[in-house]
Amino acid sequence: MRVAFVCVQNAGRSQMATAFAERERRERGVEEQIEVVTGGTQPADHVHEEVVGVMEEVGFDLADRTPREVTFEELQSVDYVVTMGCSAESVCPASWSGENRDWDLDDPDGRDPQEVREIRDTIEARVSALFDELLAETATATTTDERTD
Template sequence: MTTDAPVRLGFVCVQNAGRSQMAAAFAERERDRRDWAERVEIVTGGTHPANEVHPVVVEAMNEIGVDLSGRMPRAISSEELAACDVVATMGCSTLELDAERSVEVRDWALDDPHGEEFGTVREIRETVEDQVTALFEDLESRLENE
């Protein structure tokens, strides 16, 4: 990572309908809090995207003031992922990147919120938020040491 080019973060799961959507939203919020619009780019997608963000995930995020209702799951390409500095998978990926440059892949091993009760989705949401915050703390440390 260099301070000249933005750090590119990718959040990936199979359907891009739950965990990766939450992670991207938390990353956007964290980027805004730190005023890093010029320093961090965020992409999210799935290997087999669903037709919609899981309604229970939308509800759980609405509970804390984050609106995912306008978001749509999308496919993410190997090229997009290879252009990332860090890719966080949600625990459901067999992602293998064949990139010319190094891409740090972190598997967060999160439970799938699909079909879960609201209380469980809330716990998953909190874990996702903690993981994203830790990622940004790590980025801050790296960027300060460059």
């Protein structure tokens, strides 16, 4: 299963979501089951400083991450495309092969640390809930497959 976290700049919300998703994969032991993709339609030069700061507070080092462009081809092969509230402008949702969800989050760029922490904590909770859902879905599919064998 492939999940993409997409934003315009790939410098804030989608970077936080990706970091939390990578942790969820590792802690739940599903690195082989769930692939995480991230990118932006117009990537920035670097991850926003305020994002780097609040993520360091919870044990993540995003200072060396570089925003990247997400391609149409990548999005063709994902099961879930999660946009962060920025409507991933130049990529048409109708062309995404998977389900699209928009989390409608405020942009942390230029916000004070407390506001960025609130955005971070919301993203962390949503990523955890998404993994609960994905793993429940995978378990249901596996049980159904076993019954038909």
